[in-house]
Amino acid sequence: MQHGKYRFIAGFLVIPLAIYAIFVISPFVQAIYYSFTDWTGLSPDMKMVGFDNYARLFQDDVFWAAVGNSVTLLLLLPVVTLSLGLFFAFMLNVGGRRRKKAVIGGVRGSSAYKILYFFPQVLSVPIVALLFQFAYNPESGALNAFFKAIGLDNVQPDWLGDPGIALWCVMGAMVWANVGFYVVLFSAGMSSIPKDFYEAALLDGANRFNTFFRITLPLLWDTVQTGWIYMGILALDVSAFAFVQIMSVGPGGPDYATEVLPLYVYQKTFRDGQAGYATSIGVSLLIVTLIFSAIVMRLGRRERLEF
């Protein structure tokens, strides 16, 4: 029986573990090793260069532009997306007219709103990014055409072509794509908060905005924290890469205004043939990610409320 058990365990684990080790674990470990070499990625020759790549990062202006943009996304994207998600979810669940005995109520048609809001979540990043790229198109895009139609003929921004606002344009698309998910997520959390809590608070004279900060938010905090980490990783990694690579001029432009760390890793490897240096940028990205997760975990440490 014991013997059979271990054979079974080994049999079930060997294939998933092998695939995972070959395609995920080993590349991660190799990446850290390569970051100490001068490998081009084009030929198998390389030699150890110690911390040279990391020293070079400090003199690389593009790298710092990318760090700046990535950190901007990291700080703003979760806050904006989660705030909008919380706001709309609160409106859906508490913004309704009072009916029958309930102290608070959802708005009419809240499930229809939720279905609609979730649309962008099922679309791929390329679809969303291309849609917004067209909308931002200065000559024939929907946005400038809209401005013209309402009489704002001289407000015709260059959108993605303007270094001052290009990053905000990309961020707008990312917010648009993700808010709906958090509306639905927070809404599910809010509907499980017992109504008595609100009833008691309203009887004690709290208004609805107080109830949001004193009841809803604390009870939802775990979910908000999870969402925060998800959005942070999204702002740093794959999603940021895809949005910037598809939407921006260059990509990464104009004038590195939208350059982000994952895109710079990609460009250094596959465009410039500097795989060793690229992995040291990747390791910096890993460090930023770890710092971010640690801070959010730490901030979120508080007593778990059971209800």
Added chain:
Amino acid sequence: MSAQTDPAGLPGDREGVTQSAPKGATEGVVTGAATAVVKERPDDGLSAPPRKERNGGGRGEGGVLNVFSHGVLVIWGLLVTMPLLWAVVSSFKDDAEIFGSPWGLPSVLHFDNWARAWDKANMGQYFLNSLIVVGGSLIGTMLLGSMAAYVLARFDFPGNRFLYFLFVGGMGFPVILALVPLFFVMKNMTLLDTYHGLILVYIAYSLPFTVFFLSGFFRTLPTSVAEAALIDGASHTRTFFQVMLPMARPGLISVGIFNFLGQWNQYLLPTVLNVGDPNKKMLTQGLVALAVSQGYKGDWSGLFAGLTIAMLPVLAAYIIFQRQVVAGLTAGALK
């Protein structure tokens, strides 16, 4: 609205009107929502007379809030739907209309845009490629993921915790860091630009979440049924496939939908690992390639048709399986 609460309710209502007036002026829909709400009032008032006396002022606040919340909710609803509708409408226009009147309706429905995107721009081929790869990788992910999750959740053996955290740790690391060496791992194994190579990589990068989610799920299932099966002489393998997997169906459906959408919408992995053969592009890659090439050719209508072709099946599937999709995608964050 009953007479005695009118004085208390009115100031609040006035406030509501003045507050929403500027919005109402620019957004016709908001005004519509507001009037609809006002009309509903009488029977709402009748249904709860005693409560209102006590909460007269608060009731007015509720009315204001209701108008306001419908207002903002409708605005965001428009913001979500307009770009999608705009893409669908544009896919029926010709190029001159797209440039001339971006917001206008097409004069003639140009179905030829769709035909051109499907055949000439290879969207049909890309669609098929995505189906092949995602079909393979989804089956593989679910099978291998549930096997690993089951063993890690239900069996005690040395190294169990270590392996669990090895799998789960993969969720938090930046994928881009692994991609540089991964490219060369794939190259050495001659897996670049092949369907089976992509399938293996998709499986590998889906395992962390799948193992995390399913092992949590297997832990919640009762042990007694599996024990009974074992006592009746079923092997561990048979118990897994015939007893445990059917019991885990709700969890499997959730994580299956999550993985399907994640893999179908995957862009980064094929962008790096599948660039050699233009005919083997995934749908997401094909779309971006189409955008680049049509940009030169100036075939914008074909591009919008391509976008719509990529967009509509997913949206249709979402609307049909709405409940399951939402459950599947939010499952991870609610755990």
